[in-house]
Amino acid sequence: MNKLSLTDRILIVWRSFFLQAAFNYERFQNIGFLFVIFPFLKKIHNDQAVLRNIFLRHLDIFNTNPYMSGFVFGNIIGMETLKEDEKKVINIKQALACAFASIGDRIFWARLRVITSILTLLIFFIFYYFSSTEYEIIALSVISPMIFYAFFSVYIRWVGLAYGFKCVGERNCGIDKFNWNRWIKLLSRVGFSLIVILFLLSIFLYGYLYINYGNMKDIFRYISLPIIAFLLQRYFRRDKKSIFYPVVSFVLISFIFVLAGIW
């Protein structure tokens, strides 16, 4: 097995979707990892005793970002094909898993996933009043960012696998494939720009819907809501408390204000 065929690549990417299916706190993604490389190890090694030892070796702890796992799979399948030294395989597997976990978490969990949500809300806010049916506009705002995210995530798995197999045995394999830091910076800026637009649009729509009518009590009530929310958020988040804290505090304030007839 000198190179991965198209069928092999499809099979690995397909199986990599199940990487976290048996996620456990003892060894994290180890069962999923073994599930992905299982058919290839069987193809490479014929001796049952050797195969058993290799299976047991790969049943050890493994944890990385699922989207970036292709880089690790490509490399490890390549090393097993070349029947590299056991220690080297384990070392490189763990080194790559850690590095890609950090990169993947920052790109996908902390940025891209949130950007997808912000985009959904932005598309909905912008087009809701122009659409004849709400079904269409909700479907558009939910599904279009989802397709973008899904395509990107599958693309990274696909490219990572090919690249990992190419630079087999290298400790920094794939880390130099893209300028990851540039991607992370770019996504941060995109996310910040989008949230600023969403923030301003939300304030505008909120004012238009709630504050431009009614008596003074209504106007006071609807102006005070976002101000109290903002202050609570700043108070609790300064100490990096969970978002539950400001939300629960807001609910408690609502209980008191509604009971007292202020809201």
Added chain:
Amino acid sequence: MNVFISLFISSLLNLDNTSVFQILLSRPSFTGFALGWINGFPLEGFIIGILTELFVYDFVPVGGVPVPNGTIACSIAIILMPYYDNKIYIPFFIGLIVGEGFSYIEVYLRTIKSYFNRIIEKRFMEYKFRVGDIIFYSIIIDVLVYIIYGFIIYWLFSWLSHYLNSNYLNSVFKFSMIGTFFIIISSLFFKFKTQVSKNE
């Protein structure tokens, strides 16, 4: 019947959260819209979904840390809506509590799944090389636990609706929902602001 169908569909979508794919099929806005459509209120389903989503995405699941489950949060909120005069306010907050509760169930599930390691090791020692069925069983367990938890919560809060569904609580949670939206938006603003300033 709609409750069972809704819970079954959302249990399958929930697999995308951790177990399978991770292509955002489990995102609450999508689940909310889909279940809202089935139950006859897609707009309300979407609103519950997108708010839950932005709330849940404030948590980053680094290193297998359990985070509130947005899929079950919005699913429960939607199937409870008819018990709360088709209003979204109280069910939305019930959903958030339910989503947080499910993260504790997930901790137990992941601990129990460690037992699979023993089974596989035992098999390998006997030269029985099979892993695929464990993946399958694990997925089935996820689906079953999700549906059972969903049904218990649904039964509990549909019964509690006799006590919770009042004008006073609806007003409280209406204002709380508006406040939650602004808390989430400002939280995201400062999160990205910090990211950008750290990068400079």
